[in-house]
Structures are given as structure tokens and as C-alpha cells.
Amino acid sequence: MxxxxxxxxxxMIACAALAGCGSSGSSGDANKAVSVSxxxxxxxxxxxxxxxxxxxxxxxxxxxxxxxxxxxxxVTLANVVLYKWSGTKHSLVESTFAAGANSGPQMIPSDxxxxxxxxxxxxxxxxxxxxxxxxxxxxxxxxxxxxIGVSGTDTxxxxxxxxxxxxxxxxxxxxxxxxxxxxxxTVTTKAGQQPVVSVPKNSPPSKLSVTTLVPGTGPELTKGxxxxxxxxxxxxxxxxxxxxxxxxxxQSDGEPFAFRLGGGVIKGWNDALPGVRxxxxxxxxxxxxxxxxxxxxxxxxxxxxxxxxxFVIDILAAR
Numbered sequence: 001m002x003x004x005x006x007x008x009x010x011x012m013i014a015c016a017a018l019a020g021c022g023s024s025g026s027s028g029d030a031n032k033a034v035s036v037s038x039x040x041x042x043x044x045x046x047x048x049x050x051x052x053x054x055x056x057x058x059x060x061x062x063x064x065x066x067x068x069x070x071x072x073x074x075v076t077l078a079n080v081v082l083y084k085w086s087g088t089k090h091s092l093v094e095s096t097f098a099a100g101a102n103s104g105p106q107m108i109p110s111d112x113x114x115x116x117x118x119x120x121x122x123x124x125x126x127x128x129x130x131x132x133x134x135x136x137x138x139x140x141x142x143x144x145x146x147x148i149g150v151s152g153t154d155t156x157x158x159x160x161x162x163x164x165x166x167x168x169x170x171x172x173x174x175x176x177x178x179x180x181x182x183x184x185x186t187v188t189t190k191a192g193q194q195p196v197v198s199v200p201k202n203s204p205p206s207k208l209s210v211t212t213l214v215p216g217t218g219p220e221l222t223k224g225x226x227x228x229x230x231x232x233x234x235x236x237x238x239x240x241x242x243x244x245x246x247x248x249x250x251q252s253d254g255e256p257f258a259f260r261l262g263g264g265v266i267k268g269w270n271d272a273l274p275g276v277r278x279x280x281x282x283x284x285x286x287x288x289x290x291x292x293x294x295x296x297x298x299x300x301x302x303x304x305x306x307x308x309x310x311f312v313i314d315i316l317a318a319r
Contacts, residue, residue: 029054031133036062036159040129043097044081044159048090053155058133059120062159065127070165075255076108077164077228077317082148085133085155093148093156104226104260105163105319111253114139117158124162132158164228164317168255169193169247171230172281172314174214180283185234185310187213187283194232194246194254195281195312199239204308209285210272213312216279221318223262223274228317230256236285236308242301256316266291268309278318284311 031054038044040063070076082093096106112118116138120130134156136142142152150156169192180186183202189195221227232244247254259265261273268286276282286309292298297305 029056031056031058031135031155034058034131034133034157036129036131039063040065040127041079041161041163043095044129046081046083046131046157046159048083048085048157050088052087053085053133053135055135057116057119057135057138059116060131061124061128062131063127063129063161065125065129065162067126067128067162068165069123069125070121070162073110074165074167075110076162077105077166077226077258077319078108079105079161079163080108081159083157084150085157086151086153090157093150100263104264105258107166107228107256107258108160110168110255117160120158121160121162126162126165128162130158130160130162132160134158163319166228166256166316168253170256170314170316171246172214172216172279172316174216174279174281176214176281178211178213180211180213184209184211184285185236185283187312194244194248197232197234197239197241197283197310197312199234199236199310204236204287205285206287208268208272208287208290209283210276211283211285212276212280213283214279214281214314216277216281216315218278218280218315219318220275220277221261221273221315223270225261225318226258227261227273227315228256228258230314230316232312234310235303236310237304238302240302242298242303242309261318269311269313273313273315276315278315281312281314284313285309286311 033049035047036044079096081095116134120132139156144150144152186198230245268290291309293305297303
């Protein structure tokens with residue numbers, strides 16, 4: 001599906017294969033000469049020598065954090081900067097520090113795929129900055145990753161600032177004060193499970209509807225923030241789930257995701273979520289004009305251009 005944002009999941013650098021765990025590493029040749037400077041959680045300055053990369057995995061903790069150690073299997077909110085190193089030249093592939101609607105910290109998934117990053121992150125503490133130099137066999141292999149312009153002979157250089165961790169089935173913990181109902185969908189749930197949305201027989205509202213199901217006590221969301229959330233999305237017409245982040249019986253690999261409020265998601269989210277407090281669970285009923293209607297629907301998800309969408313969203317954190 002086109003990332004519900006316009007999509008809800010901004011593409012993770014490298015299609016994502018990082019995640020949980022590290023300490024210090026060994027190196028040889030030019031890889032050991034790569035360095036990084038700058039304060040934690042600010043855009044780093046990366047120095048890569050003008051010579052061919054070596055073949056040895058190299059990594060170290062550039063800034064030592066004081067937070068808890070990464071928990072294997074959890075997802076990690078991080079700022080990530082990625083360079084590719086080709087021959088004697090290098091270029092920036094992606095940076096979450098860059099300006100733009102889809103910038104900002106991203107989630108490192110629990111399902112790690114790059115062996116070099118798995119090694120570099122193992123045992124690291126939140127608040128740390130990690131520098132990792134990954135020859136192809138420790139990253140994308142001989143096939144590379146054409147979606148980000150990395151070939152099978154490119155070495156990749158990563159700078160990762162570890163911000164916060166979340167359990168894959170994380171949910172808000174407050175008391176439920178409403179389950180919707182009436183002419184709106186009814187939401188039921190069990191602790192640690194994806195909420196169940198039951199759509200009524202009547203026609204959907206023509207305007208955006210926001211219902212607070214669990215009031216949060218954290219700060220109010222503002223546009224421009226990076227928000228960490230769980231969600232389930234249902235098509236009003238069919239009553240069927242078309243997308244969700246929570247783990248479920250049909251999706252064992254669900255986990256929270258991060259997005260930039262004000263540009264990284266569909267208009268209904270950007271209009272409805274500012275002012276909602278962290279720790280809240282809200283139900284949004286989004287008319288077609290604020291969802292996928294203007295783009296002709298989302299055929300791969302079964303969404304037609306006239307479809308109203310229902311989302312139940314847990315706001316876990318914001319930065």
C-alpha cells in the first residue's frame with residue numbers, strides 16, 4: 001500500500017533493516033579513519049577519507065548515553081544519517097535531520113536485517129550516538145539497494161542517535177471514558193491488543209469527527225512534531241481493517257511507528273491531531289476529501305475514492 005501517508009509509515013532509511021542492540025568495534029584500513037563530531041540529537045559532521053573503503057566492519061560509540069540499554073525485540077526511535085562510500089568518493093543518502101514534511105526521527109524496526117548494524121547497536125544505551133561503517137557484506141550484500149541508490153559494491157556509513165524505545169504492542173495506559181457508539185463506530189479492546197472497531201449501519205458523518213476514548217495527560221501535539229503512535233484503520237463501507245500497526249492474529253510483526261505531524265500523513269490526521277494530548281486514544285472519522293478521495297482512493301487497500309475511513313489512534317509520545 002502507498003504508505004498511508006500519504007501514508008502512515010514514512011519509508012525507513014534503507015527500507016529498514018536496523019534495530020536493537022552494541023558497544024565498540026574493530027576495524028582496519030580506511031574504515032577506522034571515518035569520524036563524526038557534533039552534539040547528540042543535532043546534525044552530525046561526518047568525515048570520510050578520500051580513499052577506497054576497507055573490508056572490515058568498524059563501529060564505535062561516539063557519544064555514550066546514560067539511558068537504559070536497548071531491549072532486543074523493541075522498536076527504537078532514532079535520528080539516522082546515512083552515507084554511501086563509493087571508491088574514493090562519498091555522498092549523503094538520507095538524513096532525518098533534513099528539513100521537510102517527512103523529516104524527523106524514525107523508528108528502527110525490531111526485525112533487524114543488516115548484520116553490521118545489529119552488531120553495532122547491541123547493548124547500546126539510549127542517549128548514545130553510534131558511528132558504524134558497513135562494507136557490503138555487512139549491509140545490503142552484492143545486490144545493494146536500488147531504492148536508495150546503494151550498489152552491491154558500496155560501503156555504507158551510519159550515524160545513529162538513540163532517542164527512545166517502545167514495546168511492539170505498546171498502548172496508552174489511561175482509563176477509557178468513551179467507546180464511541182450511537183451514529184459513530186463503537187470501539188472495544190483488551191489490554192495489549194489491537195482495538196476492535198464496529199461500524200454502525202447508518203451513513204457516515206460528512207465532516208471530520210474526533211472522539212477521545214482515553215484522555216491523555218501529556219503535552220498537546222503541535223504541527224512539526226515527530227509523533228509515535230499505534231493505529232488501526234477501518235473502511236466505513238465494509239467495516240474491514242485495511243491497515244494497522246498493532247500486532248494481531250493476522251499481523252505478528254506490528255509495532256509503533258513515527259510520523260511528522262503537519263505533512264507526513266493524510267490530511268485528516270494533520271487536521272485532527274493537533275491539540276490532542278500525549279497518552280490519549282482517539283477515534284477519527286475521516287471523510288473522503290480528507291483521506292484518499294482526492295487521489296482516487298487506494299485500490300491496493302480496498303479504499304475507493306468515496307470511502308470514509310475510521311482510525312483509532314494511541315498517541316504514545318511526541319518530540
